[in-house]
Amino acid sequence: MSKELTDAIVGMDEDGAMRLVSSMLDAGADPAEVLEEAKAAMTVLGDKFECEEVFIPELIMGGEIMKGIADELKPRIKGEAAVADRGTIVLGTVAGDIHDIGKDVVVLMLDVNGYDVHDLGIDVPIDRFVAAINEMRPQVVGLSGLLTLAFDSMKATIEGIGDAGLRDQVKIMIGGSPVDEQICTYTGADGWGRDAAAALRMAAEWTGSAT
Amino acid sequence: MTQTPEELYAQREQRFNDVVALKKPDRVPIMPLYVHNFPTLIKGVSNKDAGYDHELRWQSTKEATLRFGWNFAPTNDVLASDFFASFGCQQMMWAGEEGGLAEDAPHQWVEDDYVKADELAEFIADPNGFTFNKIFPRMGSKLEGLGQIPLPPLYWFSNSYYLQVLGNMLGIPPLKAALQAMLDMAEAQEKTNAANGKYLQEMKDLGYPPTWGAALMPAFDAVSDTFRSLRGSTLDMFRQPDTLLQAVDVMQEGTIGLLHAAFAVTGIPRQFIPMHKGAGGFMSNEQFAKFYWPTFRALIEECVAAGITPMPLFEGDYTPRLEFLAELPPGKVAAHFDRIDRKKFKEVCGDTMCFWGNVPSSLLVTGTPQQVKDDVKELIDLFGETGLIIDGPGGIPDQAKPENVEALAEAVEEFGAL
Numbered sequence: 001m002s003k004e005l006t007d008a009i010v011g012m013d014e015d016g017a018m019r020l021v022s023s024m025l026d027a028g029a030d031p032a033e034v035l036e037e038a039k040a041a042m043t044v045l046g047d048k049f050e051c052e053e054v055f056i057p058e059l060i061m062g063g064e065i066m067k068g069i070a071d072e073l074k075p076r077i078k079g080e081a082a083v084a085d086r087g088t089i090v091l092g093t094v095a096g097d098i099h100d101i102g103k104d105v106v107v108l109m110l111d112v113n114g115y116d117v118h119d120l121g122i123d124v125p126i127d128r129f130v131a132a133i134n135e136m137r138p139q140v141v142g143l144s145g146l147l148t149l150a151f152d153s154m155k156a157t158i159e160g161i162g163d164a165g166l167r168d169q170v171k172i173m174i175g176g177s178p179v180d181e182q183i184c185t186y187t188g189a190d191g192w193g194r195d196a197a198a199a200l201r202m203a204a205e206w207t208g209s210a211t
Numbered sequence: 212m213t214q215t216p217e218e219l220y221a222q223r224e225q226r227f228n229d230v231v232a233l234k235k236p237d238r239v240p241i242m243p244l245y246v247h248n249f250p251t252l253i254k255g256v257s258n259k260d261a262g263y264d265h266e267l268r269w270q271s272t273k274e275a276t277l278r279f280g281w282n283f284a285p286t287n288d289v290l291a292s293d294f295f296a297s298f299g300c301q302q303m304m305w306a307g308e309e310g311g312l313a314e315d316a317p318h319q320w321v322e323d324d325y326v327k328a329d330e331l332a333e334f335i336a337d338p339n340g341f342t343f344n345k346i347f348p349r350m351g352s353k354l355e356g357l358g359q360i361p362l363p364p365l366y367w368f369s370n371s372y373y374l375q376v377l378g379n380m381l382g383i384p385p386l387k388a389a390l391q392a393m394l395d396m397a398e399a400q401e402k403t404n405a406a407n408g409k410y411l412q413e414m415k416d417l418g419y420p421p422t423w424g425a426a427l428m429p430a431f432d433a434v435s436d437t438f439r440s441l442r443g444s445t446l447d448m449f450r451q452p453d454t455l456l457q458a459v460d461v462m463q464e465g466t467i468g469l470l471h472a473a474f475a476v477t478g479i480p481r482q483f484i485p486m487h488k489g490a491g492g493f494m495s496n497e498q499f500a501k502f503y504w505p506t507f508r509a510l511i512e513e514c515v516a517a518g519i520t521p522m523p524l525f526e527g528d529y530t531p532r533l534e535f536l537a538e539l540p541p542g543k544v545a546a547h548f549d550r551i552d553r554k555k556f557k558e559v560c561g562d563t564m565c566f567w568g569n570v571p572s573s574l575l576v577t578g579t580p581q582q583v584k585d586d587v588k589e590l591i592d593l594f595g596e597t598g599l600i601i602d603g604p605g606g607i608p609d610q611a612k613p614e615n616v617e618a619l620a621e622a623v624e625e626f627g628a629l
Contacts, residue, residue, distance in 0.1 A: 012449055055495050060445040096316045098304060101441050123312070147317065148572050148608040177527060177550070178604070182573040195492055 005034075009041035010048070012058060014065050021069050031076040038069045042112035049109075050197040056105055059196065063108045085114060087207030090132045091142030092120030094153035099146035102176055102195075106142065109196040110203060126160035133166050139207045142199065143189070145176045154187040162188075171206040175199060219418025223282050227420075230565045231520055232542045233598045239591055239627035240282035241601045241619050242422065244483065244524060244547050244567070247289050248317055248609040249616075250275035258609075259306035259314040262292030265406035273410055276419060280620040283422045284414035285606070286483070290318045291403035297395035299352030302437070317609060322436065324443040325349050328451065331439070335457045338465075353392035356385030423522055424477030427470055427484055430463040430506040435488045444488070448502060456502065463506040467513055474519055481520045481545070484510065490527025496535075504535055515543045522547060522567075524605055533559040549604040553593055565598030566590070568605075570619065575603050575611040580618035587622035595627065 005024070008017035017038075024034050045062045048054040089110055093103050100122050111117045118136050120128055133141065141161070143154045154174050161167050174189040175198070184192040191202045203209075214222070222237075229236040250271035251261040261268050272287040292305050295318075302325065304311050305318040312319065325346065326334060334341045340362050348358035360380050368377045380386065411421050428436065434455070435444035447455035470482060488494070489503040507523075514521040522545045529536065530552040537560050547567040548556070556566060570586050590599055601619055603611065 014449070055498070056441075056493050057445045057448055057495075057498060060442055061449045064446060096313060098312070098319045098321065101322065104442075147319075148576050148610045149315065149317070151573075151576055151610065178572040178608075180571065180573045182571075182577060186573075186577040 005037050006041040006044060009038060009062060009065050010044050012061050012065075014061070014068070017065050018068060018072070021072060025073075025076070031073040035070060035073045035077065038066055038073075039112055039114075042066055042109075046109055046113055046197070046200060049195075050200070059105055059109060063112065066112060085116075086209040087140060087203065088116040088118070088136055088138040089140040089142060089203060090118045090120065090129065090136055090138040091144065092124035092129065093122040093144045094150050094157055095123055095125050096153050097145045097147045097150045098122040099144075099176075102146070103142075103144040106144070106175065106196045106199045109200055113200060113203075114209075115203060115207075126157050129157055130160055130164045130166065133161065133164075133170060138170060140203055141170045141172045143172065143174045143187075145174070146178070148178060150176060151178075151183055151186060154183070154189065158188045171202070173199060173202045214418070216416055216418035220415065220420055223418065224420045226282060227545075227600070228520075230598045230600055231545045233562070233565060235596060237628075239595055239599050239601060239623050241280060241623055242282045242567070243285040243602050243606045244422065244522065245286045245288040245606040246272060246275065247287070247606065249607045249611055250287065251289075252609055253613050257306070257314040258289075258317050259292075261289055262305055262307055262318065265291060265403040266409075269406045269410035273413060276414065277417075279616050280623075281419075282600075284411065284419040285422050287407075287410075288426070288606070291399060292318070294396060294399040294403060297399045298350070298354050298392045300350065301352060302350055320436070322440045324438070324440045326438040326443075328439075328443060328447065331447070331451070331454050331458045334438075335454070335461055338461050347389075351392065353395075354389045356383070356387070356389035359383065359385050421477075421479050421481075423481040423483040424479030425469070425473035425482065427466055427473070427482060427510075429484060429486055429489070429503070429510060430459045430466050431489065431503045432485075432487045433462045433466065434458050441488065441493075448494075448498065452501075459502065459506055463509065466506075466510060470510070470513060470519070471517065474517065480518055481522055482514050484521055484523040486523055486526055489532065490525070490529060491531035492528065496531060499532060499535065508535075508539070511539055511544060515540050520545050525549060525551070526605060530555055536560050537563050539563060545600070547600075547602065547605070553590070557593055557597075561594075561597055565600065566594040567600040568602050570601070570603050572604055572608040572611075575608050575615045578615060580614050580621070583615045583618040584622040584625070587619060588626050591622075591626045601627075 005017060005020050008020055021034055025031065042062055045054060045058055049059055091103065093100055107117050107119045118132060120132055143157055145154060158172055171190045173191045173193065174184060174187055175193050177194060179192050179194065193199050193202065226236045226240050248258050248261055251268060254271055256267060268287050268289055272285060276284055292307055295303050296308060302321055303318055304321055306312045306314045306316050343362045344358050348355045368374045381390065435441060439447060444455065489499055511521045524547045526549045528550045533556060541563045544564045545567055546564040548569045570583060574582050574586055587601055590601065601623060607616055
């Protein structure tokens with residue numbers, strides 16, 4: 001792995017990272033390998049986020065640098081790009097709530113850490129979660145919410161997944177600022193968290209994939 | 212002996228002022244920083260109806276204040292739906308608008324980059340013109356006409372002959388429609404103000420001071436929340452930090468201007484300051500020191516200098532920022548907390564500011580009265596002698612169980628007479 005490229009991305013040096021990618025390609029590097037190296041830098045950022053060495057701005061900016069690199073590399077990659085293989089995750093903000101800041105950061109971090117993430121968006125009704133589970137067969141479902149009305153929406157969604165006979169096929173995490181252990185118990189979720197680091201920990205544990 | 216409303220008013224205000232000044236009050240007050248739909252939901256009123264029926268909303272707030280033993284008359288912070296409908300608001304969703312939210316959903320802000328990255332410099336160069344021509348049309352579908360004419364300097368029309376030019380401009384159909392929308396805005400605002408004014412007078416007659424007169428975001432939040440979005444302002448922090456800081460400085464001038472303008476109108480010496488993007492996790496302490504803290508601190512100091520008690524709501528977890536907060540003027544800030552390490556707060560900021568909050572939503576909504584009482588007791592044990600106001604994490608949550616809100620008062624009755 002190119003330490004220089006990692007350092008540039010982790011150091012938020014957008015221009016430097018793009019220059020390095022160009023020079024690696026000029027030197028004959030495999031675009032697919034360069035992309036994997038860039039993704040590995042995001043894993044470093046995720047680890048630093050978990051240790052509170054970096055915060056949401058670095059995750060967002062890192063994701064932006066990553067997107068720029070991917071846009072540059074993907075047209076040059078022949079054949080199928082490497083598929084995410086750490087597990088499939090369906091998530092969304094529950095019915096009645098349209099907040100997406102927290103969910104989007106979680107989606108970003110799960111995505112760059114190798115999960116196949118299906119973001120259902122905001123104000124997601126129960127039947128869309130059920131349909132997505134039937135279609136995508138995820139190991140993990142994530143329910144996000146900021147409002148206190150989300151407590152009941154999360155509970156109803158988890159009950160709806162149970163009514164559809166799917167509860168034992170998925171692990172369910174809930175997240176958002178007002179969520180805590182009490183709400184986890186109330187909703188019947190398997191775990192809860194307030195940030196992307198917690199989501200990554202649960203996803204890794206539940207899919208049996210190493211971080 | 213029965214106290215007169217005037218005496219009760221003075222006693223309640225003194226109780227609050229003592230807590231803020233870190234003096235021991237006669238008892239621990241319960242004060243929602245605000246309420247949203249809790250007072251109407253417990254009466255079976257839908258959020259849709261609460262947004263449009265201002266009289267019902269404010270009268271329900273009065274009933275809740277009396278029923279649950281609150282110290283001040285809280286602001287009902289549910290937005291007046293007809294006001295936002297009057298200009299075709301594009302930044303908010305609510306129950307009752309066409310294509311809007313379900314009847315049981317509250318008003319919700321739609322965060323987006325309403326001002327693009329390359330437009331910040333344009334805003335800085337001409338805040339008035341940019342707001343009139345670019346931001347107003349984006350805020351409301353009925354204000355789009357304002358974007359269709361260049362706003363000339365007003366002195367161009369400084370005599371009656373030249374005013375004909377302005378008359379011609381105002382007659383352009385899209386602009387005429389925008390002016391009509393502005394009249395509709397004024398009419399809608401008059402209706403909600405009338406209901407609010409009636410509530411405040413009735414509460415005053417009963418001996419309840421108003422909690423606050425106006426809400427003002429710190430300048431960084433105004434830029435991040437309402438102009439650039441979290442993603443946009445984050446990218447600005449790395450790609451154009453100086454431009455972002457200049458935009459925050461321009462916004463700060465507006466914030467300070469609005470602070471004094473609102474005080475002149477309401478005469479209420481208490482200023483609510485909702486905070487978002489400065490919370491732990493949203494940025495590092497270094498980034499906080501550079502982008503958020505200077506204008507926030509200046510806003511607090513401006514309030515204090517004007518004799519206004521600032522009421523910042525530190526939404527999210529501000530434990531990582533406690534060393535900053537300890538620099539604020541001692542005994543002047545009514546600091547309201549959402550989530551925070553209570554013991555660490557006492558250790559770092561206990562001599563600087565009172566503690567307002569923060570019984571968790573999870574307890575108020577899904578817990579038992581005993582759980583709520585236990586939490587209030589913990590707060591009183593920690594802060595009762597040194598400045599405490601009881602509330603939820605940011606007012607009373609909409610879905611709180613009434614028996615849990617009653618438990619706040621029961622706990623104060625049991626443990627809060629100092």
